[in-house]
Amino acid sequence: MLRDTWLVFCRVMLPVLRNPVAIVFGLAQPLLYLGLFGPLLGDTGWQWFVPGLLVQMALFGTAYAGFSLLPEVRTGVMERLRVTPVSRVALLVGRVGKDVVLLVVQGLLIMLAAMLFGFRASPGEILLGLGLVALLGVAIGSASYAIALKVKLEYVFASVLSSTIVPLMLLSGVLLPMSNGPKWLYWLSRVNPLAHVVDAERSIFNTGSVLLGLAAVSVLVLAGVFYGVRTFHRESA
Amino acid sequence: MIKARGLARRFTTKSGPVDAVRGVDIDVAEGELVGFLGPNGAGKSTTLRMLTTLLQPTAGEAIIAGHDLLTDPAGVRRNIGYVGQKNGAGLDQRVGDELDFQARFYGLSKHDARRKVADLLERFELQGMEKRAVITLSGGQQRRLDIAMGMLHDPRLLFLDEPSTALDPQSRRNLWDHIRQLKADGTTVFLTTHYLDEADFLSDRLLVIDHGSIVGEGSPDELKNSVSGDLVVLGTPQAAIVATKFPDAVVDGDKVSFRIPNGDRALPGLLRDLGDLGVELHSVQVHRPTLDDVFLTMTGRSLREEADAA
Numbered sequence: 001m002l003r004d005t006w007l008v009f010c011r012v013m014l015p016v017l018r019n020p021v022a023i024v025f026g027l028a029q030p031l032l033y034l035g036l037f038g039p040l041l042g043d044t045g046w047q048w049f050v051p052g053l054l055v056q057m058a059l060f061g062t063a064y065a066g067f068s069l070l071p072e073v074r075t076g077v078m079e080r081l082r083v084t085p086v087s088r089v090a091l092l093v094g095r096v097g098k099d100v101v102l103l104v105v106q107g108l109l110i111m112l113a114a115m116l117f118g119f120r121a122s123p124g125e126i127l128l129g130l131g132l133v134a135l136l137g138v139a140i141g142s143a144s145y146a147i148a149l150k151v152k153l154e155y156v157f158a159s160v161l162s163s164t165i166v167p168l169m170l171l172s173g174v175l176l177p178m179s180n181g182p183k184w185l186y187w188l189s190r191v192n193p194l195a196h197v198v199d200a201e202r203s204i205f206n207t208g209s210v211l212l213g214l215a216a217v218s219v220l221v222l223a224g225v226f227y228g229v230r231t232f233h234r235e236s237a
Numbered sequence: 238m239i240k241a242r243g244l245a246r247r248f249t250t251k252s253g254p255v256d257a258v259r260g261v262d263i264d265v266a267e268g269e270l271v272g273f274l275g276p277n278g279a280g281k282s283t284t285l286r287m288l289t290t291l292l293q294p295t296a297g298e299a300i301i302a303g304h305d306l307l308t309d310p311a312g313v314r315r316n317i318g319y320v321g322q323k324n325g326a327g328l329d330q331r332v333g334d335e336l337d338f339q340a341r342f343y344g345l346s347k348h349d350a351r352r353k354v355a356d357l358l359e360r361f362e363l364q365g366m367e368k369r370a371v372i373t374l375s376g377g378q379q380r381r382l383d384i385a386m387g388m389l390h391d392p393r394l395l396f397l398d399e400p401s402t403a404l405d406p407q408s409r410r411n412l413w414d415h416i417r418q419l420k421a422d423g424t425t426v427f428l429t430t431h432y433l434d435e436a437d438f439l440s441d442r443l444l445v446i447d448h449g450s451i452v453g454e455g456s457p458d459e460l461k462n463s464v465s466g467d468l469v470v471l472g473t474p475q476a477a478i479v480a481t482k483f484p485d486a487v488v489d490g491d492k493v494s495f496r497i498p499n500g501d502r503a504l505p506g507l508l509r510d511l512g513d514l515g516v517e518l519h520s521v522q523v524h525r526p527t528l529d530d531v532f533l534t535m536t537g538r539s540l541r542e543e544a545d546a547a
Binding site: 004010081 | 325326329331334339
């Protein structure tokens with residue numbers, strides 16, 4: 001099973017490594033936020049903004065992962081893989097692994113770039129911060145592949161994504177503090193597990209408790225992986 | 238190699254249940270090349286997907302390559318090769334990488350995989366293409382790559398789903414040669430097709446499926462012999478006179494056609510008799526029944542019409 005997962009991981013990672021330009025393109029959006037939005041928050045804003053940006057990267061980076069599965073479902077690739085003795089779980093986890101590794105690399109690069117602007121972080125904080133983001137990536141990536149496998153059509157998948165990701169992001173307080181808004185909006189954001197993950201990520205690089213965020217991300221990982229594994233077991237691709 | 242009993246699949250759709258396959262029995266002996274023939278939508282692919290663990294049967298049971306389909310699907314997967322209807326190699330992958338990973342998925346060591354991949358590249362005329370991206374291959378090359386991917390673990394049983402669909406005639410012929418070679422090397426092959434010439438050329442034995450049930454079985458020749466006789470077409474100015482001698486004769490201008498058993502042997506005597514009657518003959522043709530005639534006899538529909546309609 002570990003061997004299977006490793007093989008599936010290598011199979012999807014290899015084209016990325018052969019053409020690493022894609023990683024750079026993945027950095028374009030967070031870099032734009034860093035350069036064109038970050039300065040609006042003033043010199044003291046970086047400690048607050050960069051952790052949120054990392055969570056946003058995890059959200060956008062892995063939610064779209066399912067798109068890479070659709071051509072493989074439409075051609076016979078998934079079917080071919082499903083007839084091999086490879087574990088069904090490995091077919092999912094190997095792919096999610098690729099997305100999470102890419103996410104961690106990109107997150108690290110963004111943090112290093114942010115340091116040029118004035119963001120401060122110790123190696124330990126960086127490690128913890130990336131760890132939390134990676135867990136979120138596992139949860140969202142698994143769910144993304146499962147949903148892609150279910151809906152099978154690009155345009156349906158795209159509308160599922162845009163109708164879930166944007167509200168999740170807006171209600172997470174990534175861009176502006178939710179406590180600035182009216183009470184009802186604040187309480188709405190408290191229902192969004194992502195908001196707690198953002199809070200925890202900020203606590204890592206400042207002060208405060210990460211417990212609630214860690215609990216939220218654990219629930220998300222369990223739910224996402226459970227849903228993903230179940231779908232990969234059931235769905236005839 | 239395959240022993241299936243009462244294998245059935247019912248799909249639940251919005252307009253009610255659909256019985257795609259209604260309980261088929263399939264027996265395939267070791268070393269056989271069996272063709273599974275039927276029009277589009279007859280249940281061929283559904284049956285194949287059940288036999289290869291891709292789809293759970295709603296009823297029935299099967300032993301595939303020595304393993305129980307229902308209780309040991311992993312055992313079945315280890316021992317069969319499957320080449321689906323659509324191309325199985327990732328378009329963003331390199332030919333060599335896909336073969337290598339496929340071998341490793343079947344548990345081969347790095348070293349064994351490399352040796353096996355080199356062997357199959359040569360066998361399927363893909364040498365020198367290891368570094369090519371799959372997307373740059375021609376249709377025939379992709380198809381050969383698919384079959385190579387199905388053979389990396391030397392399965393004793395290989396399933397092919399519509400192997401030659403969308404190939405040009407030359408690639409098709411080339412593919413057939415490769416499939417026959419597999420059989421010559423001792424692999425049991427089970428293939429689906431809706432092409433009569435393919436079924437005729439490749440198969441030792443045919444199963445004919447229509448509307449989810451098997452309606453006929455036998456070697457291509459046996460099935461053709463089951464159609465009552467060969468078609469004889471005579472060109473003669475006295476077509477009407479000839480027609481009176483054969484109850485089912487059809488006259489079309491100066492041509493008359495009718496069916497007689499064993500036409501090739503019956504013809505000399507027949508021509509002598511007609512000569513004694515003073516019938517003048519311009520041309521003589523004898524047609525062995527085609528599998529299309531077989532299909533027509535068994536199902537009342539022509540496979541060719543189905544193919545044209547599709």
